[in-house]
Amino acid sequence: MRGTSALALAIVLFATHGFAAEPEPAASARSPAPSSRLLRGAPAKISPAASSSWTHVATQPFTATWQALTSGVSAARRAVRREPTQAEKRALFLKRLAWANRIVAERRAREAKREAERTVESQRGGEAAVAIAAEAGDHPGPGLDDAAVVAAQNGDDAGGAVRAEPDPGADAALDPEPELAGAAGVEVDPRTRGQEPPSGFAGRPQRIPSETRDDFIPIEDRWRIGMPQWDRYPKRPGEYPYQRGHWWDPYNQNLLKGDYPILPPDKFLVFSLISDTLFEPRRIPTPIGVSAADRGRTQEFFGQSDQLLFNQNLVLSVEFFQGNTAFKPRDWEFRFTPVLNVNYLDAGEANAVNINSAEGATRTDGHVGVQELFFEYHVRDLSPWYDFVSTRTGIQGFTSDFRGFIFSDNNLGFRVFGNWESNRQQYNLAYFRPLEKDTNSGLNRLFVNDAFDSREEDVVVANWFRQDTFWYGYTTQFSFHWNGDHADHLHYDNNRFITRPEAIGDIVRGVGILSPDEIDQNDPNPPVRGTPVFHDVDAFYLGWAGEGHIGRLNVSHAFYEVLGRDQHNPIAGRKTEINAQLAALELSVDRDWLRARASFFWASGDPDPTDDTARGFDTILDNMNFAGAGFSYWNRQGIPLATTRATLVNRFSLLPSLRSSKIEGQPNFVNPGLFLYNIGADLELTPRLRAILNLNYLQFAETKPLVVLLQQQGIDRDIGFDYSIGLQYRPLLIDNVIVVASAAALTPMMGFRDVFVGETLYSTFLAVTLAY
C-alpha cells in the first residue's frame, strides 16, 4: 500500500507538477508511518514541516519522521538508543510476554463471558457457557501467546521499550462493548479455535496448524492471524481494522497490495493501477508560425492563445519484494512501472504543435514510458535501529532536495542510500545516465530504432541530510551535483523542432565554407552550409538547503552555487565560465486549519550575456515545488520566447532559463534570472477539501539577455502578478480518489508586455486521480 500511496501522490504531482520522482528524498522515507497515514486517510493535518502545499510529496516522509522524532515516542527511543544487553533483552521479552498474556487473558475472558451470555440467551442453557468461561479464564489463549512471542521477536527491537506499550488497536478491543455482532453458538473445533479468517483479502486460508493440543496451537503463518468479526459501532459503517477486504479493494488489507506475503513467509507483491486524467484550458501567447490556423487572424504576430490540453496517464506498477511489509527496510525489491499516456493539445496555432503547419493546430499523441524498472538490494544493517545501506539500480525516481530545485526525475541510474544515527542522518550517492524523454508525454523513451536512447548526459548527486540540526524539527541538507551534458548531434523533439543544441544565438558556424566535394560547379551561388556548434556543459552545484520548523515557524530554504563551464554558449557566442546562484526562502506559520506563507525566490541573471562568464542560474532537471508550484501560472505554463526558438520559462519550472526544453534541451546559464515574492495560504477547509492560495510578484533579475536575444532595447524588469487558487478534494478522505482543480492568472506588467502581450493570461486545470 505504500507503493500505491507513493504512486498516487506521484501521479497527483504529475497533474500539478509533471511526472515526478517518487517521494523519497532519502532512504528513511521508507518508514511506514507516513504512507499508512496518507493512504488510510487519517485526517492528516497540514503538517508543519510540509512544504508550501500538499502537492509536495517529496517532503512528506520527512514530515512524518520529524513528527515521530519530536513526539514523546522518539524521546523514549532516544533514551534507549544504547544497545541493550542480553539480560535487558530477555527482561524486555519477558515483560512483553507477560503483557501479551494479560491482554489475551482479559480478552478471552470477556469473549467467553459474552459467548456464555449469548448462549444462555439463545439456547437457554447455561452449563456449556459456564464451562467455556471457566476454561478460558483458567488458561489464557496459548495461540495468541504464541503470536505475541512472534511479534516480540519480529518487531522492531530498536523500539522495544516503546513497542511494549499497548497499541491503540488493542486498547480499542478491550473497550467494554455493550452489544455484539457475530455468529453465535458455533461448535468450536479445537484445531481451528482462534482461527478466524484474516480480515483482509489474504489470498489463501490460514494454514491448518500442524500440531494441535488443547492448550497449544502453533500459528505458522503469522500474517494470516485471524481477526474476529467485530463492530464497535453497530448500524454504522465499519472501521479499520474490522473491515473485510477484497481483491479489488486497495484500501483494506489485501494480498495484492503487499499486506500478506504472496510467497510466505516474506515475499510480497504490490500491484497498483492508477488513472490520472488532466484537463487543462489555458492561455499562452502563441506566435503564428509560417501559416496561420485561422483565416480571420493571419497578420498579427501572436495568434490564438487559448489552448486546451488533455492528458491521460494509466500507471501500472508491480513491486515484488522480500521483507516484512512495512515493518523494516526491504531486503530486496524489484519494481516495474510502465505508464501508458494519451495526450491531446489544441493549441490554436499550427506551428505550436508541430513543425509541419499542414498537420493543423491540434495534436494527438501517445506514448508508453517506463518510469520505474529497478532492483533494490539491502546491503546491510548498520545498527539495531535499522540504520542501513541499500542500493537501487535501474530506472528510479529521485528528487535531490526538498523542493526539486536542481534535479527531480524518474530515470536510469544507480543509487546508494542509507541512514545512520537512528535515521537522523540520511544520504544518497547517485549516478544517472538519463534516458531521452518523449516530448509530449514527458515520459521516458527506452529505445529508439532499436538503439538504447540515451540523453548523452551524466548526472552525479551526493547529498546528506541531518535531522534536528540546531533545532528539533529542522532538517538540513548539503548536496553536490554534477551535470555533464554532452550533445554531439542535432536532436529534434517528437514535433520535429530542434532542441539540442538550442537553436538560438550562433548555433551554426562556418557558414560560407564548403568542402570542395560539396561544391556544385554548376550552381552559381552554391549553398554554403554551416556546421552546428555542439557544446558540452559541465556544471557543479554546491547546495545547502533546509526544511522543517523552528518553534512555530516553518522554514524552508535553499541556496545553490553553480560553477562550471559551457564549451560554447550560443547566446554568449563563446566559451563561458559558469558562476550563478539560486536562493529560496519560505516561512510559514500554522494556526489550526490555516497555514500562512511568505516566500522569496531568486535565481541570478546574467548582466552581460556576451562576456565570458555566464551568471544566469539553470538546473539539471528541476521540478520546482515553490511559491504555488503547479498551481501558479508562471510555474505551470511553458512560454515560448516569441521570435526565437528558445523557451522563456519551461513548464513546471520557475526559471526563465531560455532553454529550448527542460526535458530535452541543454542547460543555459546565460539567462535573465528571476526575483519572485510570494504570499500565500494553505487552508484545510474540511477534512475533504483543501485550498491553496498564492500571490506572486515576478521580476527578471536582469534583462540584458533578452535585450540581446530579441534585439530589443529597453525591456523592463517587471514580469507581473501571478495569482492562483488550487482546490484539492478527497471525497473518501483517502488518497485513492483525488480531484484537484486550479485557476491561475498572470497579469503582465511592462517587462512582459515589452516582449509579449498585455492581456491577462490564465491557466486552469482539473485533474482526477483514481488509484488502486
Place this chain on the structure above:
Amino acid sequence: MRGSRFIPVVGVVSVAVAMALSGPTGCGGSGEGCDIDTAGTVGILTAGQVQQVVAQAASFAADRGRAVTIAVADRQGNPLAIFRMTGAGGDAGDAYLRARTAAFFGTNGNAFTTRTAAFILQDQYPPGVPNTTAGPLFGVEFSSLSCSDIQRRGADLVGSSPVGLSGTPGGVPLYDGEFAAGGVGISGGGDALAEEQIALAGEQGFEPPEAIRGDHIVLDGFRLPFTEAPKPDVTAREVGGTYALGPTGTASTGFPRRDLGGIAVEQPFAPVNGSALSAGEVQQILFQAASRGEGTRAAIRKCGPAKINIAVVDLGGRVLGVVRTLDAPIFGFDVSVQKARTALAFSDPGNSLGSEIRGILGVPAGAPLAVSTRAVGFLSQKDYPPAVDGTAPGPLRGRQQQLSRTCAPFGNGITIFPGGLPLYRGGALVGAIGISGDGVDQDEIIASEGTLGFEAPEGIRTDRITFRGTQLPYFKEPRNPGRGT
C-alpha cells in the same frame, strides 16, 4: 522559542550571500542608449585610403603566398579599385560583387560581410540545420542584377554573373570612423577562409565599430556571423600587380535629399503620376510607409528605428517613386522595387506570373487575387510547407532564379521574401509597394502601413487560400513593432 529569533538571520544571511556571490544585480540594466548616427552620414574613402586598403590586402596575400584579385567599392556600389596581383587568379567581377555586397549591406547601424549575407539568404535558417524555414533574405542574391533597370552601378563589372550580391566569404565592409563607407572583396584566394582573412587585412584601419558588427546583431534569435577568419596584423608594402580600375575616392554619397512630411529621406525617384495612381497618392503612400518605418523597431540595426527603401510601382511595373529613409542599406534600393514588382506581377491576372499562380492555387484565371511577396516566398522554398524537410518543394521553387536571367518580368527580377504588397482601389489593382532594408517582418508592416487607403480587399488575399493542406500567408506583423525604438 529560542530558535525563532534566529530564522530571520538565517534567511537574511542566505539571501545576502546570494547577492554577494552574484556580482552586480538588479540595476535594471536594459536601457542602454542608442548612439548610432541618424543623419544618414555616408563615410568617405579617399583615393589614398583605397590604395591603402588594396596594399594591405595585397601585402597580406603575398605574405601567405597567394595572388588574388582585390576590389574596393564605395557605399553606393561604385567600384573604386580593381587590383590584380601578379599571377592572380580570381575574377574581377567576383571580387567586386563581394566588395559591393559588404558595402550594400553596411549602414551606420549594422556592418555585414558576405558571410553574413550567406547566413541569411539560404533556404535554411540557420543554414545547415534541417527542419528550418528559409533565411529571412532568401534569394536576395538575385537582386541588383547586371540587367537591372534600377541599380545600375557596377553593372558592367558584374557582367554575366547570374547574381547581383555575393554569399561567399571574402567581402568585408569598410568604415570611415563610425560611418559606413564601402567594402573590400577578394577573389582567387583559394578558399573562402583565406579570402576572408585577406579582406580583413585590407579592412585594417577601416573597421566598423564593434557594437554594430553582424556578430552583435541577433536576427530571429540567431546571432549573425561577421567573420570567422582570425584578424590579421599587416603592414602595407609594395606588392606586384596592376590596377585594372582606380584607385579613386568615393564617387557618390547618395541620392538627393528631401523632406517627406517632416521625415528626411533620399529620393532616387521622385513621385510621378501613374496609370491609376496620381503623384500625390504615390507621395501619400511613401509618406505613410516612411513614418511607420520611423516608428518601427529595427531588426538588423543595433538599435533605433528601421531604415528602409520604399518603392511604389505602377501597373506594368513602372516605378512611380522611391524614397529611402536616411542610412537605409543600399541593397534594398533594388530589392524594394523588385518586391513591389513581384507583388504586382503575381497579383495581376494579366501577367504570366499572375496566371501561373492562379493555376497553381486553383484560382480561376482572371479572378482577383492579392499576392504578397511573403506568399510568393512561401511557395518558393525547398520544402512545402516550409520547414518540413522531406516534403515536396514549393511549386514556385526556382522561378526567381529563372526570371533573374532576363530580369523579368519588369526589369529587375523578383523577390521571394516579405515586404511587397499590391495596392488596390475599389477592388481594382492599381500598383504595388515594396519595402526593403530591415527585417522582412519589419519591411512588411511598413509596406502594410503604406497601403492604408489602398488595401487589398480581405476576401481576395492569399491568406484565404489553402494549398496542399496549409493556409497561405499574406502579411504578418513583427512582434511588438513599436516597442524599443
